[in-house]
Amino acid sequence: MKRVLFAIVLFSIGCWSGTQAQTPIEWLERMERAERTVALDGVRVTQFFLPVPLPPVREHIQRAGVRYRVEYLEPLPRRGEVLIDDGIRRFHYLPRLKRVRALPSDQPILLRRRQALLMRLRRREILLSVKGSEPVAGRRAVILEARTPQGVPIRRWWIDREYGVILRMEEMNPQGEVRLRSEYVRLTLPALIPPDRFAPNFPAQVVKQEVLPPSQVFASVKEAQPLVPFTICQPQELPRGFRLVEVRVRMVRMRPLVSLHYTNESASLVLFQTRLPLRANAPLLQSLAPLSARVEAWRDGDVNLVLVGDAPAEVFEQMRKALR
Amino acid sequence: MKACRQWENTIVEYVDEVCEPEAARRLEVHLAHCEACAQAVRQQKWIKHALTQVDTEHAPAYLARRIRDHARSALRRRTLARLIVRLSFAVTAVGVAVVALWWNASRQPLPPAPPTDESALAQAIVQEYIGTTAGEGFSDPSLQMLAREAQMKTLRMEPTWQ
Numbered sequence: 001m002k003r004v005l006f007a008i009v010l011f012s013i014g015c016w017s018g019t020q021a022q023t024p025i026e027w028l029e030r031m032e033r034a035e036r037t038v039a040l041d042g043v044r045v046t047q048f049f050l051p052v053p054l055p056p057v058r059e060h061i062q063r064a065g066v067r068y069r070v071e072y073l074e075p076l077p078r079r080g081e082v083l084i085d086d087g088i089r090r091f092h093y094l095p096r097l098k099r100v101r102a103l104p105s106d107q108p109i110l111l112r113r114r115q116a117l118l119m120r121l122r123r124r125e126i127l128l129s130v131k132g133s134e135p136v137a138g139r140r141a142v143i144l145e146a147r148t149p150q151g152v153p154i155r156r157w158w159i160d161r162e163y164g165v166i167l168r169m170e171e172m173n174p175q176g177e178v179r180l181r182s183e184y185v186r187l188t189l190p191a192l193i194p195p196d197r198f199a200p201n202f203p204a205q206v207v208k209q210e211v212l213p214p215s216q217v218f219a220s221v222k223e224a225q226p227l228v229p230f231t232i233c234q235p236q237e238l239p240r241g242f243r244l245v246e247v248r249v250r251m252v253r254m255r256p257l258v259s260l261h262y263t264n265e266s267a268s269l270v271l272f273q274t275r276l277p278l279r280a281n282a283p284l285l286q287s288l289a290p291l292s293a294r295v296e297a298w299r300d301g302d303v304n305l306v307l308v309g310d311a312p313a314e315v316f317e318q319m320r321k322a323l324r
Numbered sequence: 325m326k327a328c329r330q331w332e333n334t335i336v337e338y339v340d341e342v343c344e345p346e347a348a349r350r351l352e353v354h355l356a357h358c359e360a361c362a363q364a365v366r367q368q369k370w371i372k373h374a375l376t377q378v379d380t381e382h383a384p385a386y387l388a389r390r391i392r393d394h395a396r397s398a399l400r401r402r403t404l405a406r407l408i409v410r411l412s413f414a415v416t417a418v419g420v421a422v423v424a425l426w427w428n429a430s431r432q433p434l435p436p437a438p439p440t441d442e443s444a445l446a447q448a449i450v451q452e453y454i455g456t457t458a459g460e461g462f463s464d465p466s467l468q469m470l471a472r473e474a475q476m477k478t479l480r481m482e483p484t485w486q
């Protein structure tokens with residue numbers, strides 16, 4: 001009897017230490033692995049709150065590693081839509097239009113962004129902490145919070161203790177207000193999903209439409225430069241906390257539009273460069289105001305530069321100085 | 325004696341002095357050896373001369389006034405009737421056009437005007453900006469698409485499909 005009790009105590013201590021001994025970064029790494037490997041079947045509700053709350057979107061998600069099948073249940077106008085993504089190709093079925101849009105999957109880009117975020121966390125450029133635990137969809141979850149060095153919360157994740165998948169996620173704006181919440185309200189973990197659920201099989205009468213991505217994405221300026229007839233301008237130094245996420249090249253009226261995308265995980269800043277003429281007060285650019293985006297444009301030789309982002313005014317000023 | 329059939333029209337034009345010079349010269353050559361046609365010319369010239377000599381008969385003043393008044397009122401009535409018909413046509417056409425436009429607008433939005441260089445560039449910038457900021461960090465393909473759509477909705481733009 002004593003031996004049995006001793007074994008139970010040992011097992012309990014082992015389980016407790018198994019969850020408690022993990023550091024925040026270990027939780028995040030586990031979450032990253034789970035997002036690429038675990039199979040699940042559940043219903044998720046996502047809502048965007050800023051600048052105004054939008055109707056919640058309810059999705060039936062079936063996932064096995066990088067293969068996704070998402071069936072939209074709400075709001076009513078998009079009920080019946082299906083998204084299938086196998087990590088290489090994406091198919092978006094729109095029953096109202098009797099159309100399937102086929103395009104390359106952007107999961108490689110998302111994976112690269114996740115890895116960059118992890119690297120910054122490891123370098124402690126973003127602070128991560130465990131904020132307790134809470135049940136989500138009937139499962140035990142650990143709450144992880146990412147903050148800027150100034151202490152502004154960026155994101156919160158509710159991670160399943162057993163499998164490491166994200167059960168709930170909140171994303172904040174630079175002011176720390178929640179702008180997105182996404183959570184499972186029903187979940188089967190792990191799930192056995194027949195492989196044909198991820199096959200792009202749609203009704204015979206639908207029209208398949210190939211959609212090419214409008215821009216090419218590169219990890220660095222060096223990779224993008226051969227596509228551009230002018231020297232891509234880069235800041236001599238970046239505002240504190242900002243990093244280059246990616247470089248994009250898009251053709252507009254047969255001329256390249258280069259965009260350098262920077263973030264500090266809380267705010268974003270995009271530097272556009274082109275030889276096409278553009279004014280900072282172009283009506284369409286001013287329409288970015290609802291997203292709290294600032295726009296500044298100036299000319300350097302025969303290249304027009306436009307800086308767009310929701311970063312503070314002093315960051316814009318630093319960036320402009322660094323570009324001179 | 326009848327004039328030659330092929331010269332009848334030319335003779336009329338010749339007498340009225342509206343004949344082409346070349347046709348007139350050719351007719352004169354013909355008249356030199358065709359008595360029938362020469363006689364037809366003489367007759368028509370005489371008739372023309374005689375008509376110019378006839379005195380003009382003037383209607384009495386009261387009759388002329390009545391005729392003038394009658395003609396004027398008839399003209400006014402006709403003009404008014406035409407105006408009413410035209411107006412009713414125009415009103416009907418405008419009504420049909422308005423109903424057609426309303427029906428079309430309620431069915432689908434009007435096609436956008438072709439973008440200028442600047443608006444095409446501005447549109448591309450907005451799309452690129454949204455494409456990056458939407459769904460950063462740990463997100464999946466659906467979440468990223470929803471984030472982009474939410475931003476497009478906030479900007480009241482049509483969603484893009486990248």
